[in-house]
Amino acid sequence: MNELIVPADQRIDLKITSRDVWHNFGSSDLRIKSDAIPGETSETWFTVSSEEVREQGGEATYLVECFELCGAGHSAMKGQITVIPQDEWEEWYAGTEGDSETANSSSVEGGPATPSVKAPAAGGVSA
Numbered sequence: 001m002n003e004l005i006v007p008a009d010q011r012i013d014l015k016i017t018s019r020d021v022w023h024n025f026g027s028s029d030l031r032i033k034s035d036a037i038p039g040e041t042s043e044t045w046f047t048v049s050s051e052e053v054r055e056q057g058g059e060a061t062y063l064v065e066c067f068e069l070c071g072a073g074h075s076a077m078k079g080q081i082t083v084i085p086q087d088e089w090e091e092w093y094a095g096t097e098g099d100s101e102t103a104n105s106s107s108v109e110g111g112p113a114t115p116s117v118k119a120p121a122a123g124g125v126s127a
């Protein structure tokens, strides 16, 4: 897992799946929690308001982690969701063009023991 950067005031849809074993992806701060199961896709979403982002100093960060004991790498399965103001995000996103991996999907993917989180969002943030 790594960092997922998304805009404030937007509904962020996450599609969650796993490439190996069962995991449970979630963030207590954002009150989201979703099974990550190989061969299946579960969906969850969240929205962070720009007020919240302002309160956290212009950049709101939330810890994401695995809630299902999945194996030896379990305790290391942590990542972060960073929420920034819409205009800053657009600027950041424009800067990622050409980098196909970042531009096409905000995917949070890691080693073999990490669930992959695909946010169709990087391109397709649905309002």
Ligand SMILES: [Cu+2]
Binding pocket: 023, 024, 066, 067, 068, 069, 070, 071, 073, 074, 075, 077
């Ligand atoms: Cu785990």
